Amino acid sequence: MSTSIVIADDHPLMLRGLSDFLSSKGYSILGKAEDGQSAYNLIIKHKPDIAILDIRMPYLTGLEVAEQCQKHKLDTRVILITFDNEEALFDKAKEFNVYGYILKEFAIEEIEICIDHVTKKEKYFSEEIASYLNSKIKYSNAHIKELLTKTELKIVKQLSKNKSNQEIANTLQSSIRTIEKHRSNIVKKLKLQKSHNALMLWANLNKDLF
Structure with a gap:
């Protein structure tokens, strides 16, 4: 049936x-x-x-x-x-x-x-x-600053504004490949799933941390 x-x-x-x-x-x-x-x-x-x-x-x-x-x-x-x-x-x-x-x-x-x-x-x-x-992990502002490098924090902040890899690369005067490498490292550090939008979603949900 x-x-x-x-x-x-x-x-x-x-x-x-x-x-x-x-x-x-x-x-x-x-x-x-x-x-x-x-x-x-x-x-x-x-x-x-x-x-x-x-x-x-x-x-x-x-x-x-x-x-x-x-x-x-x-x-x-x-x-x-x-x-x-x-x-x-x-x-x-x-x-x-x-x-x-x-x-x-x-x-x-x-x-x-x-x-x-x-x-x-x-x-x-x-x-x-x-x-x-x-895995609803709650991070504090201090914990995030300890966990992520200054560059990674800048990238997450840009992602919370829904910026693309190209836009972030332009802003940080870097290459797309470098940004992608940083994003991969951030996903590992935050223990997120490796789906395409997981990090951007996390950044949007946690704007108050950075």
Whole structure:
């Protein structure tokens, strides 16, 4: 029997794209909604295996729907899709027993892997945020200055402003290869995953440290 799913997103194109993609893969789409309250009503009505919800929606957010599901002990497992990489949202997602958390730019690439995990009652989070969720290491300002060299600190500061390797190389009057080498060293020192965006995400989450 195929996995039953309810999908909610207030962006019609995203909603249709995800629905069409999952239908083509053989999943059973029981309902679609463009706001959180409608999504919650569909969950109550159809009791799907999985609900794939946008975090930011009218009436109820994806997190609020997840909270209601947890509060009323519903069996539906929630997967959140979002553009947000805010620390507080990750913590809320874990608090409300969310099973999956995917960044929207990777939704189509990762959704099947995520559903496969969630169907087996295994939690799945986008690689870009997994390093934060799985090893939530809190650094102090002093610790970071001790851990990273002055050049590495400059690079992390530039990354927190979403600068590319080329822009950082220009600013620091260095080569791209040197910047890449520094980035690799920083990832090792911070014990981050080696995914492309992990360091930039970490820099954005920890702007107050440098």
